[in-house]
Amino acid sequence: MLFSEELRAQAQPIMTAIHEHPFVRGIATGYVPREALIFYVEQDFQYLSEFIKIYANAITKLKDREEMKFFANSINFILNSEIHPHHVFCDIADVAYETLQHATPAPKAYLYESHMYRAADTGSLLNILAAFQPCPWTYSEIAQKQTKEHANHKNNPFKSWIDFYAKSANESEGSLSNSVFQWIDRLAENATPQQRQQAMQFFLKSCELEWQFWEQAYHQEDWHFKELLTTEKNSHNKKLSYNRKTTIQ
Numbered sequence: 001m002l003f004s005e006e007l008r009a010q011a012q013p014i015m016t017a018i019h020e021h022p023f024v025r026g027i028a029t030g031y032v033p034r035e036a037l038i039f040y041v042e043q044d045f046q047y048l049s050e051f052i053k054i055y056a057n058a059i060t061k062l063k064d065r066e067e068m069k070f071f072a073n074s075i076n077f078i079l080n081s082e083i084h085p086h087h088v089f090c091d092i093a094d095v096a097y098e099t100l101q102h103a104t105p106a107p108k109a110y111l112y113e114s115h116m117y118r119a120a121d122t123g124s125l126l127n128i129l130a131a132f133q134p135c136p137w138t139y140s141e142i143a144q145k146q147t148k149e150h151a152n153h154k155n156n157p158f159k160s161w162i163d164f165y166a167k168s169a170n171e172s173e174g175s176l177s178n179s180v181f182q183w184i185d186r187l188a189e190n191a192t193p194q195q196r197q198q199a200m201q202f203f204l205k206s207c208e209l210e211w212q213f214w215e216q217a218y219h220q221e222d223w224h225f226k227e228l229l230t231t232e233k234n235s236h237n238k239k240l241s242y243n244r245k246t247t248i249q
């Protein structure tokens with residue numbers, strides 16, 4: 001069994017829980033509470049900014065230009081394309097995107113970011129890829145399943161979100177997710193059982209943290225002593241963020 005198949009097999013219970021999560025089901029059925037959408041975008045904006053920095057840092061560990069290209073393309077994707085799904089959520093919640101870009105990372109987002117920095121700190125490319133991979137993998141699984149269920153019909157306000165992640169999953173043979181799994185397999189061939197075990201743990205924890213990220217947004221789980229942990233600038237913007245773009249009659 002290829003290592004990437006083992007990773008996916010081990011993560012199956014987590015992937016099932018993600019498919020069944022009320023936030024994710026809400027995307028398929030067309031209704032997610034407004035507060036959950038706002039919290040998600042606020043947290044995801046912060047999370048993706050850290051993601052970019054960690055990818056940039058990973059480039060410093062590489063020698064091969066093709067490998068550098070992969071990380072450079074991923075940074076480009078996050079900066080220029082990944083804002084589209086955020087706009088979909090903002091439009092549905094009727095809130096301006098700019099007002100959601102100043103949040104303090106909530107506990108699970110902070111944990112997920114820290115987990116990725118920890119993977120990067122090991123200096124092992126296998127660990128880094130294993131920790132990053134649940135991010136594109138779980139989203140393409142969600143979008144592909146919901147597309148199969150025909151959840152992306154024209155009356156679903158989340159249609160464009162589903163199509164976006166289904167498209168990035170299908171794009172060319174080397175869809176991002178598949179080519180990274182192949183890369184992981186090449187690296188795993190030369191790894192010891194202990195190194196593979198460590199990479200497996202990074203992968204599974206990131207999968208759990210993907211589930212936690214949906215859960216955190218759905219219940220707006222935040223720091224208990226938020227006032228102490230939030231800067232002036234953040235708390236000011238937080239108040240603005242809940243103003244609707246348009247007035248409800």
Ligand SMILES: Cc1ncc(C[n+]2csc(CCO)c2C)c(N)n1
Pocket residue numbers: 044047048051074077078082134135136137139210213
């Ligand atoms: C918590 C969280 N996890 C995954 C994604 C989706 N995503 C982020 S970057 C990227 C491609 C580059 O690896 C994809 C598919 C998200 N937005 N937020």
